[in-house]
Amino acid sequence: MTSIVESNSPQPGPRLARAYALIDAANAEDPNRDQGQPKELLYGRRMTEMLARYAPEAPETVRVAVRAQHVRRWEVPRAGYPMDKVGYHQWRSGLYRFHAELAGRLAREAGYDEAAVEEVMIAVGKKQLRENPASQLLEDVASLVFLEHYMAAFAADKPDYTEEKWLGIIARTWKKMSSRARAFALSGAVVLPAHLLPLIRQAVAGIP
DSSP states (O other), X not given: OOOGGGTXXXXXXXXXXXXXXXXXXHHTTOSOEETTEEHHHHHHHHHHHHHHHHOTTOOHHHHXXXXXXXXXXXXXXXXXXXXXXXXXXXXXXXXXXXXXXXXXXXXXXXXXOHHXXXXXXXXXXXXXTTTSHHHHHHHHHHHHHIIIIIHHHHHHTOTTOOHHHHHHHHHHHHHHXXXXXXXXXXXXXXXXXXXXXXHHHXXXXXXX
């Protein structure tokens, strides 16, 4: 299955192409759909496309990690954890472990050595954020993809959210991003939802 969202991405070498194929095959089994495609397959390709725009110099291990950010995410549903704040954080932690272990296994199957596999797992597992450039780069790309592709739909799905709640959501996303990613988001390089742009600018004003 091909997708237009990959059209600007650098051509991968054989090993990276193998990793992409394995990750895509895993995500192609997603029963959920987005624009007629398996949801996480489309998400992974959007992540790759955003990385190509934002940080085309990224090393292969980051490119693998970015593609595998949500690998088989539907297998760890939110409903499997208590529906409270503690349960939410337990779910997120469980997701990070699940994604990291599966991404590591697929990277190994693609032919990467154990040092590279460990780099992929650390990034996908969101470990050492701020200290580890690969983890922060993945977080940047995920935030940029959310702003461009998912924020408007998320807003439409939450009509009962107050402006204060939205300001908090946007501010939390912004705080996860590096200064480079923030500048990139506001430079015009990311397509931000026009009707939410005033709220975005209000939310990020004054955040160092």
